[in-house]
Amino acid sequence: MNAILDTTMFLGKFLYYALEALVGNIIPKSKKAVAGETVLITGAGSGLGRLLALHFARLGAIVVLWDIDQEANMETCRLAKEKGAVKVFAYKCDCSSRQEIYRVAEQVREEVGDVTILINNAGIVTGKPFLDTPDHMVERSFYVNAISHFWTYKAFLPAMIKANHGHLVCVSSVAGMVGINGLSDYCASKFAAFGFAESLFFELSRVKENRIKTTIICPYFINTGMFDGCTTKYPFLLPIMEPEHVAQKILNAILEEKVYVILPKFMYVAFVLKQLISPKMMIALGEYLGADTSMTSFKGRVKAHEPQTETEREYK
Numbered sequence: 001m002n003a004i005l006d007t008t009m010f011l012g013k014f015l016y017y018a019l020e021a022l023v024g025n026i027i028p029k030s031k032k033a034v035a036g037e038t039v040l041i042t043g044a045g046s047g048l049g050r051l052l053a054l055h056f057a058r059l060g061a062i063v064v065l066w067d068i069d070q071e072a073n074m075e076t077c078r079l080a081k082e083k084g085a086v087k088v089f090a091y092k093c094d095c096s097s098r099q100e101i102y103r104v105a106e107q108v109r110e111e112v113g114d115v116t117i118l119i120n121n122a123g124i125v126t127g128k129p130f131l132d133t134p135d136h137m138v139e140r141s142f143y144v145n146a147i148s149h150f151w152t153y154k155a156f157l158p159a160m161i162k163a164n165h166g167h168l169v170c171v172s173s174v175a176g177m178v179g180i181n182g183l184s185d186y187c188a189s190k191f192a193a194f195g196f197a198e199s200l201f202f203e204l205s206r207v208k209e210n211r212i213k214t215t216i217i218c219p220y221f222i223n224t225g226m227f228d229g230c231t232t233k234y235p236f237l238l239p240i241m242e243p244e245h246v247a248q249k250i251l252n253a254i255l256e257e258k259v260y261v262i263l264p265k266f267m268y269v270a271f272v273l274k275q276l277i278s279p280k281m282m283i284a285l286g287e288y289l290g291a292d293t294s295m296t297s298f299k300g301r302v303k304a305h306e307p308q309t310e311t312e313r314e315y316k
Contacts, residue, residue, distance in 0.1 A: 031255035035060030036086075040108065040115045042095055042152065043122030045072030046301075047224035048171065050079070051247035052119060057085035064112055066093040066104065066122070087112075095122045096143035098151045105155035114159040117254065119169040120149045120193070125226055127298040130184040138185045145189035149196055160212050167213040169254060170197035174220045174267055178274060181286075182295030194218065201259060215253050219246050219263040221294070229299035233290025237266050 039056045043049040045067030053063050057080040065080075067073035070092040077090040089112050093104040108115065124144050126137045149170060160166025175183050176190030194216060201214040221227040224243050232238045246263060253261040262268055270289075274282060286292050 029256045031252070032257065033059075034117065034255065036062065037116045038062045038064060038113055039117040039119065040064040040066065040152075040156070041119045041121055042066045042093070042148070044076050044090075045069040046076075047226060047243055048222065048247055048250070049119075049121045050076045051243055052121065052250060053080050053088075054083050055247060055251045056117075057081075057083040057088065060084075060086055061117070062087045062112065063089070064108055064115065065090040066095065068092065068094045095148040095152075096140055098147075101148060101151040102155060105152070109159075114163070115156040116160065116163075116165060117167040117169065118152060118156050119171065119254075120152055121169075121171040122148065123171070123173075123190075123226070125183070125186045125300055127182060127186070127227075127295055127300050129182055133185055141185040141189045142192065145186065146192035146196065149193055153200065157212075161207075164209070164211045166211075167215065167254060167257070168197065168200065169215045169217070169250075170194070171217045171219075171250070172197065174218050174262065177218055177262075177267075177271060180294065181292050182298065213257045214259055215250075215257070215261065216259065217250050217253065217261050217263075218267070219249075220267065222246050225301040227298070228301060229297045230294050231290065231297060232294060233288075237264075238289055239264060 034056060039053075039061045041049050041053050041056075041064070044053050044065035046069070049065075049067070050072075053065055053076050056063050063080055063085050065073050065076055065088065067076075067090075070090075073090045073092065077088050080088040089108070091104050091107065094100050122144055124141060126133050126141060128137075153168065157166070157168070160168075170193055172194040173186075173190040174180075175187045176192075176194040179187050197214060197216045201216070204210050204212050204214065219241060220238055221230050221232070221240050222243055223240050227240070230240065232240055241263060249261060249263060252258075262271070270285070273285065277285070283292075
């Protein structure tokens with residue numbers, strides 16, 4: 001009897017939520033106001049992080065900027081003020097260091113207050129074949145792209161839970177859902193970030209009347225300099241995306257409280273096919289899309305002035 005009752009309840013909920021999702025796609029959800037919210041963005045010194053900071057500044061949010069590059073972060077701070085930021089705070093933070101994350105987080109709590117929207121955006125890419133990837137860069141990829149999320153959540157989530165108000169945003173990647181040739185450490189770390197964020201989403205959903213939102217972003221290569229030199233065989237299917245377009249999509253997803261956003265939309269089809277077709281068919285599809293050669297001419301963003309972490313000094 002329990003199985004029949006559970007199945008009936010499941011089907012009822014499933015159909016109701018399917019209808020709710022269908023209506024939501026036809027009738028756009030109203031966007032929440034973020035004026036007065038405290039938005040912390042990691043990796044705010046350039047690329048998506050900077051663009052998101054400027055968007056939230058225009059919307060009247062209190063913006064908190066974290067980046068290891070202090071000069072670039074201060075430039076974002078200046079630009080945010082030009083866009084009319086009510087309050088903007090810039091902090092130098094190496095997101096590969098747990099101790100530094102906790103230290104700067106405490107500084108933010110004392111000087112700014114509780115963070116209500118946390119955007120884990122900081123990321124690095126090595127872009128080398130697996131056996132050519134130095135050990136210290138494998139570790140750094142995980143520290144920055146994934147493990148830092150554990151420490152920022154531990155630092156800021158308790159206050160969100162206490163207030164029953166907040167929004168956790170993970171900028172993962174398409175490479176966090178499918179392996180890409182030449183990105184072994186990046187893919188693995190982004191898979192980890194995606195899995196962690198999704199796990200927290202389900203964990204929080206078990207809390208009665210939970211009002212803490214989760215958004216997980218999975219974009220393809222973005223033209224920010226981070227993937228400089230990467231190519232795409234068929235841009236009409238898999239374009240190298242423009243940063244402003246992606247930043248606007250992320251902003252909309254946060255304001256509309258979407259859980260998953262995958263860019264471009266073609267990737268939804270590719271992910272469904274991944275589960276249905278054979279491995280050899282997957283390889284053929286990857287070759288057709290140029291995924292096997294997309295990293296061949298990779299250069300990436302070079303920051304000669306970027307400080308080394310303790311991990312890098314240890315292994316060099």
